[in-house]
Amino acid sequence: MNTTILKQHTSAADQPPAGNEIICAIDNVSKTYTGGSVALDAVSLDIRKGEILALLGPNGAGKTTLISIICGIVNASGGKVTVGGYDVVDNYRQSRGLIGLVPQEVNLEPFETVNNTVTFSRGLFGKPRNPGTIEQVLRKLSLWDKRDSQIVTLSGGMKRRVLIAKALSHEPRVLFLDEPTAGVDVELRKDMWETVRALQADGVTIILTTHYIEEAEAIADRIGVIDKGRLMLVEDKATLMQRLGTKQIRIELQDPLGRIPDALSKYELEIATSGNALIYTYDPTGGRTGITSLFSDLKSAGLVLCDVQTHESSLEEIFVNLIKGEA
Amino acid sequence: MNFHAIKAIYLFEMSRTFRTLLQSVVSPVLSTALYFVVFGAAIGSRFADVEGVSYGTFIVPGLIMLTVLTQSVSNASFGIYFPRFIGTIQEILSAPISSIEIVVGYVGAAATKSFAIGIIILLTATLFVPLRIDHPVWMLGFLVLTCVSFSLFGFIIGIWAKNFEQLQLVPLLVITPLVFLGGSFYSINMLPPLWQNITLFNPVVYLISGFRWSFFSQGDVAVGLSLAMITLFLAICLGTIMWIFKTGYRIRN
Ligand SMILES: Nc1ncnc2c1ncn2[C@@H]1O[C@H](COP(=O)(O)OP(=O)(O)OP(=O)(O)O)[C@@H](O)[C@H]1O
Ligand SMILES: [Mg+2]
Numbered sequence: 001m002n003t004t005i006l007k008q009h010t011s012a013a014d015q016p017p018a019g020n021e022i023i024c025a026i027d028n029v030s031k032t033y034t035g036g037s038v039a040l041d042a043v044s045l046d047i048r049k050g051e052i053l054a055l056l057g058p059n060g061a062g063k064t065t066l067i068s069i070i071c072g073i074v075n076a077s078g079g080k081v082t083v084g085g086y087d088v089v090d091n092y093r094q095s096r097g098l099i100g101l102v103p104q105e106v107n108l109e110p111f112e113t114v115n116n117t118v119t120f121s122r123g124l125f126g127k128p129r130n131p132g133t134i135e136q137v138l139r140k141l142s143l144w145d146k147r148d149s150q151i152v153t154l155s156g157g158m159k160r161r162v163l164i165a166k167a168l169s170h171e172p173r174v175l176f177l178d179e180p181t182a183g184v185d186v187e188l189r190k191d192m193w194e195t196v197r198a199l200q201a202d203g204v205t206i207i208l209t210t211h212y213i214e215e216a217e218a219i220a221d222r223i224g225v226i227d228k229g230r231l232m233l234v235e236d237k238a239t240l241m242q243r244l245g246t247k248q249i250r251i252e253l254q255d256p257l258g259r260i261p262d263a264l265s266k267y268e269l270e271i272a273t274s275g276n277a278l279i280y281t282y283d284p285t286g287g288r289t290g291i292t293s294l295f296s297d298l299k300s301a302g303l304v305l306c307d308v309q310t311h312e313s314s315l316e317e318i319f320v321n322l323i324k325g326e327a
Numbered sequence: 328m329n330f331h332a333i334k335a336i337y338l339f340e341m342s343r344t345f346r347t348l349l350q351s352v353v354s355p356v357l358s359t360a361l362y363f364v365v366f367g368a369a370i371g372s373r374f375a376d377v378e379g380v381s382y383g384t385f386i387v388p389g390l391i392m393l394t395v396l397t398q399s400v401s402n403a404s405f406g407i408y409f410p411r412f413i414g415t416i417q418e419i420l421s422a423p424i425s426s427i428e429i430v431v432g433y434v435g436a437a438a439t440k441s442f443a444i445g446i447i448i449l450l451t452a453t454l455f456v457p458l459r460i461d462h463p464v465w466m467l468g469f470l471v472l473t474c475v476s477f478s479l480f481g482f483i484i485g486i487w488a489k490n491f492e493q494l495q496l497v498p499l500l501v502i503t504p505l506v507f508l509g510g511s512f513y514s515i516n517m518l519p520p521l522w523q524n525i526t527l528f529n530p531v532v533y534l535i536s537g538f539r540w541s542f543f544s545q546g547d548v549a550v551g552l553s554l555a556m557i558t559l560f561l562a563i564c565l566g567t568i569m570w571i572f573k574t575g576y577r578i579r580n
Contacts, residue, residue, distance in 0.1 A: 071421040075579055093329070096423040107414030109339075111346060116339070123335025124422045166418070 023049040023174055023205045024070065029079030031065050031229075039065040041229040042079070047174075047207060052200055053234075054220035055209045062229040063209040064104055067176045071101045083174060097126060100172030104179045104209075106159045108151045114138070115147040118165045125170035137168045140195065157188050164195070175199060177208040181215060193219050217241075249280045249291070251298070252307035261301045267294055332424040336432025337439075340406055344440050351402075352444060355394050359448045362390050363455040366512065377514050378545050383456040388539040389511030390452070395445040395470065396477050396506055396531070400498050403437035403481030408494050411485070411578070420579060426572030434482050438474040445470050459542065465550070466541035472557050473534055479564035486577055505531045510539075515547045530560055 024047035031040040039062045047053055055063050068074035070081050072092055081088045086095040109117060118134055138144045141161045146154060151162065160180065167175060177196070181189045196206055196219060210216055216223045217237065224234040256275040267290065270279040282289045298305065344351050367383030374382035410416040419429060452458060460466055488494040509531030515523050526532055527548075537553025540546035546553065571578070 068417075073417050073420045073579065075575055093423040093425075096421060099421070101418075101421050103414075103417060105414055107417060109410075109413065109415055112339070112342065116342060120335050120339045121418065123331045123338075124418065124424065126329045126331050126423055128331060 021049050022046045023084060024207075025080075025082045026066070026070070027080045029066070029069060029081060030077045031062070031069060031074065032077045039229050040069075040076075043226075043229070043231045044079075045224060045231055045234060047205060048222075050200065050203055050205055051221045052196065052206045052208070052219055053222045053224060054216035055207065055224045055226055056211070056213065056216050057209070057226035058211070060228075061226040063226055064178055065229075066226070067101070067178055067207070067209070071099055071176065072096055093126075097170075098173045100167035100170065100175045102160075102163045102167045102175070102177045102180055104182070106156070106163060108159060108162060110152040111150050113148050113150055114143055114154070114162055114165075117151060117162060118169045121166040122169040127170045133171070134169060137165050140168075141165050142191075157184050160184060161188075164192075168199075172204065174205045174207070177206065179209050179211070181210065181212075189215075246281050247284050248311045249282070250309045250311060251278045251280065251305055252309075253277060254304040254306050257303070261303075263301050264294075264297055267297075329424045329428050332422060333428050333432045333435070336419075336429065337436050340433060340436030341439065343406075344436070351440060352447065355398055355444050356447050356451055359390055359394055360451055360455075362386070363452060367456050377517070378543070380543050381456070384458055385514075385539075385543075386512055387449070387452045387456065387458060388542050389506075389509075389535050391445050391448050391470075392473065392509075392531070392535050392538055393506045393511050394448055395441050395473055396534075397498055397502055398441040398444050399437060399474050399477035400481035400484060400502050401495075402440050403434055403478040404485035404488065404494055404497070405481075406433050406437050407482050407485035408488055408491075412491075416578065426568070429572075430479070430482065430568055434475065434478045437478040437481060438471075441478065442470060442474045445474065461544045462541040466538065469534070469538045469541055469553075469557070472561065473538070476557060476561040476564055479561065479568060483564060483567050483571070486571055505529055506535075510535045510547060530556060533557065 026043060026045040026047070029040055029043045030038075032038050043062075043066060055066070057063050065074060069076045070083065070088060072088060072095075083095040084098045086092075086098075088095045112120075115134065115138070118138065119129070119131075122134065123129065135144065138147055141164055143158065143161055143165055146158060151159065154162065160183070164177075164180070180192055184192065196208070200206055208219070220237055222234060222236050223240055225232040250272065253276045257271055257278070260269050260271065260278070267280055270281075271277070272279055280291075280294060282291070363383070366386055371382040371386070376382065377385045407416075410419060449458075484494065484497045488497075508526065509529050510526070515526050515532060515536075518526060533548060533553045533556035536546035536548045537550050537557070540550045540553070570576070
């Protein structure tokens with residue numbers, strides 16, 4: 001994998017203000033399309049320099065709209081976005097110069113060649129012609145053999161790679177991938193993830209959207225969940241996975257309980273909303289689960305059990321609950 | 328100024344022209360050649376001279392204008408409508424470039440193409456009729472101004488159009504009649520007085536008159552007025568384009 005092509009920029013205009021670890025700050029951004037459909041509702045999110053952030057959300061959640069606002073394709077109805085410290089409206093030249101976008105839709109000039117299309121993107125983003133860079137990008141995406149082919153003659157997966165090549169042609173510091181793996185086979189998907197990781201290793205910040213939890217899980221450092229224009233959650237994947245790793249035991253009691261007896265305080269139990277059940281959360285991977293001692297302590301506290309259920313939460317479930325909770 | 332971006336847009340558009348060389352250059356040249364054969368050689372020889380110039384020669388400036396105007400409008404409107412239609416406009420909108428740079432790239436390419444066609448037709452004309460150009464610098468100046476201002480106009484049409492039908496409507500319903508009635512084939516002095524006055528509302532009259540003056544030192548209106556009118560038209564188009572980009576009209580949601 002080639003690492004030279006995405007070196008830090010050297011010109012002063014491209015250099016984000018020093019010591020700023022937030023590469024992209026989204027502050028209270030809203031969008032109502034003409035016609036009244038609310039696509040984003042006061043979204044705030046700080047994207048960290050060098051991370052891979054996955055935005056997860058169902059169809060119509062507002063993922064593309066958010067990206068489009070950051071990239072300057074859609075005007076926000078309210079709020080403020082900065083990229084590398086530059087406001088995306090007032091300092092659009094500097095902010096957009098840092099960004100590469102791989103759009104969701106495959107929009108390409110059908111009769112142009114791969115090489116011309118990618119070269120065009122580099123120029124459009126203000127970079128001097130550099131056939132060497134274009135060659136490296138095309139090779140990296142296995143498009144070099146197709147450089148003189150017209151876009152129409154390419155398969156769907158190749159077209160998607162052309163979109164990525166276009167976005168990489170001008171050496172962006174922040175890369176947005178809007179559903180990069182939609183309609184892409186397993187092998188190419190793995191290739192793409194590898195490319196994404198290599199870019200991250202070169203210091204590029206990556207934001208990708210997806211419908212697939214496994215994809216977010218496989219590649220992201222942080223996961224954000226968007227639904228109906230609201231950002232429901234943003235969390236480190238590790239934290240989410242920890243939640244994923246925990247198990248719960250629900251202990252149904254014969255008689256409702258007002259408060260947890262002091263003798264049981266070390267178990268950090270919760271009383272279920274119904275009042276006559278206790279919930280015990282534990283880490284099954286941690287060796288000692290404390291279940292045996294809990295049950296004996298329950299008995300000594302004089303509580304009468306009628307049922308016990310175990311429960312394991314998955315990321316999928318967290319996701320579904322978040323979205324259902326809003327319905 | 329992002330010169331790399333202007334160059335990229337310009338070259339990308341020109342490459343489209345070269346890809347479709349036959350339809351972009353050969354067909355307008357061929358149809359104008361047919362005009363020369365029919366009006367210049369065949370019928371024209373039966374016509375009296377107009378203002379001391381043989382009819383075949385007289386129609387040359389008008390014919391060039393006819394083609395240059397329609398070509399400018401259709402090239403520029405298609406040039407910006409097509410990216411809107413296939414969605415590649417999004418990349419343009421997300422690039423670190425100003426609206427002025429976008430316009431310079433697209434309009435520059437469209438104007439270059441119609442200018443080239445104008446020159447080719449001029450050269451073709453010399454094969455059919457004797458031609459003299461009294462003021463070559465003015466002639467080139469008028470040609471460039473016309474190519475630029477009508478390419479700007481075409482750019483506006485390309486942004487306004489919601490479908491291919493609308494895209495073709497304006498050249499067909501507006502430009503062609505205005506050019507035909509603008510004195511391509513006659514001097515407006517040949518019209519009855521009432522029509523002479525009505526014709527003065529047609530902006531194309533000033534263009535053709537000025538352009539013809541640069542060939543034969545005579546026009547329907549003063550050359551200064553021609554120049555003023557075309558500059559005014561240019562200014563109106565520029566103003567409209569500034570407004571379009573400021574409001575995001577039909578390009579940015
Ligand atoms: N140009 C537009 N005009 C009007 N409404 C729009 C426009 N674009 C998007 N919307 C609406 O805004 C909302 C968010 O759309 P958006 O494309 O951002 O969703 P998304 O999360 O990207 O969905 P998907 O996963 O399907 O790509 C939807 O309700 C959509 O109908
Ligand atoms: Mg989307």
